[in-house]
Amino acid sequence: DAGVTQSPTHLIKTRGQQVTLRCSPKSGHDTVSWYQQALGQGPQFIFQYYEEEERQRGNFPDRFSGHQFPNYSSELNVNALLLGDSALYLCASSLQGRSYGYTFGSGTRLTVV
């Protein structure tokens, strides 16, 4: 039973560029949430996708956008990268309506230079 897979694992981008991160949820899960984790902090909620729609959004600017596909996989896009966007980006999958916690992927470590 495959867990949550994220790609790429590491990425280096230049300020102003755009980036796309990908996530495949755990088998049987239909909801994908994205988190940003800066060093020394807890994961910060970016947004959640269910049924191919953004259902909830945290306090992140419109530069952060996403998509969910019919197979439940998801993408996170960040435009006009800033140095402060450097962080670990975590994808978490769950089953809608069930409150038993998330399964996280191992994350994508993004460095903006």
Add this chain to the structure above:
Amino acid sequence: RKEVEQDPGPFNVPEGATVAFNCTYSNSASQSFFWYRQDCRKEPKLLMSVYSSGNEDGRFTAQLNRASQYISLLIRDSKLSDSATYLCVVNTNAGKSTFGDGTTLTVKP
């Protein structure tokens, strides 16, 4: 004020010690509660859910006080392998999970 607050620590304890972590949350509409464990440079992993009646899983005991909006995690007989950051997580009814910044535990021989 953050929605979920934890004492960042670090907690440095000897093997065999009992250690307790506390967490407070501000949203009284919160519905479900969890503790996650995160090892250095790894993803968070679910440790246990937290129920109003309190629940235990081996050496770990979690408790919830809804009136005080307070969650705790007790680790008994600490092992070296318990060294990690422990994240308190609070879910709203809409399913959004809010994480605390974590409490770092180091268990020493």
